Amino acid sequence: MRKVNLLFLVGLCVGALVTLTVVVTTPLRHTPLPIPVAAVGSATSEKPITTPEKQQKPNPSDNGVAGSLEALLPDGHVSAVVFDRAKGTFALSVNADRGYTSASLVKLLIALNALETGQSPELISQMLSRSDDTIASRLWVDGGETSIVTNAVRRMGLTGTQPPSNPGRWGDTEITANDIVRIYRYLLDEAPAPARDTILTALRNATANGADGFRQYFGIPDAVGDLPWAVKQGWSCCRPTMMLHTSGLVGKNQFVVVVLTEQPQSVGYDAAKQQITNVVKNLVPLLRN
Template identity: 25%
Template sequence: MLLGAAAWKLSGPDASEPGRAPVAAPSNAADLAPEPSPSPTASASPTPRPVDRGELAKAIEKAVKGDARVSVSVSDLTDGTSYTYGASRRFVTASIVKVDILAALLLQAQDRGRALTASEKSLATRMIENSDNAAANALWSAIGGAAGLAKADRRLGLKETTATSVSWGLTSTSARDQVRLLNALVSGGGPLSKRSRRYILGLMSQVDTTQDWGVSAGAAAGDAVALKNGWLPRSTDGGLWVINSIGRIKGDHDYSIAVLSDRNPSMDAGVALVETVTEAVLDGLS
């Protein structure tokens, strides 16, 4: 059930993010610990399940209303099954880029052989759990802005994400690249240490209850969820809304999923679209 948006705004250029009425959010950081890197003697990966891509595309298109656009990408780490719709589409990130900013900060700290400072940890908590824009501004400056994010993204394997010095929230990305980022948080073998990956997923598993919407709609009872959402009315689109949601859902399967959308007539309409698409895709894959 969707609840109305509260009437408050966060500061920042073209980056207002109204809150939403509370819903329950699980505290499940321990269940979302990154998987260890596979050993050389590990058994062969399971065979990906067949995917009816035509039926999934029909379900997604049925959910889209008016001029809204949507793209979704999902990867199941349990067996390698994957699906992407709207692969060529690019969207501004709004606040989902805050996960990327934190990953960049942690990579820089790792390179210098140090842990995050108490101040950096406080800013990171506010940025991820509360989607605080002032905290994001501070950490954006700390990583070196757009250049720092771009350098980290190359190391993380992001191929379709472009930062801009205008605003971190106007970074452009694809659903497919956001799944690459999520998989870099979950799987070993990438540039992020296990400790760094665990730290990011832990914060994502404890987002403020007012922000527990989006891809969490696809979780079954007992699943562990880590997510980050972004919401932004675009002045360049006449006030139409960008609504994005990325996250990990770990239960019988281990999904990394990103649903990005724009040109939504309202925040509620965009959230409804993202949640409907999430449910349709995960139902289709299962």
């Protein structure tokens, strides 16, 4: 009986060794865990993935238009932007982020602020249509001076606009053509309807001469022929250069057009007016599409 048990035990030990050998020498099998999507992106590319809305859009000025417009102001600088509201695209963009002092274009921001704080619509209409500096100065002070600009920057998402370093000189507000387009887009698409109607009516009724006697039909009004327009113009001299700006809506509000210019004062206003009008004339084919 003991011999049988001894043999039985030896058999068990041998069987266990064989089993252990099989387990150790047989390779393990497993199903790979799925890799997170984010990890796949990191592993396959050293560059971050660019979403469609962040991809850089083609610059409409890359077709040589920039050079032809700049040639019209041989002694100065020009920026020009045309935004097609019907298509939601820029038909033209030339030097759109170059900085200028605003002259009277800042009156658009003064008007919006004044209407929001309960000022007389008739007073604001007169300030815009006649480009009245006396009214603008009063509304500038009443509205909080430079806070008018800083509040607009925050509300409208302006990126190149800054208030004047001297709070008393509202015409020295720094602007870009891109930001003036954004102001018009805010006015048309986001501003309260009563404010929008008051401002647009005033811009459509811009007088031939400003309150200071300066003829303000240069640029858009003189250039676009029979196309309907609504404009806010700007002019200033000489700190130390001369600014002449034309901006507004053309073609039943379809196009936002902004042309900003800076020239040495030696050019003179008469020549500068003709030059900025010639710039807009070159844009007219875009405005008839």
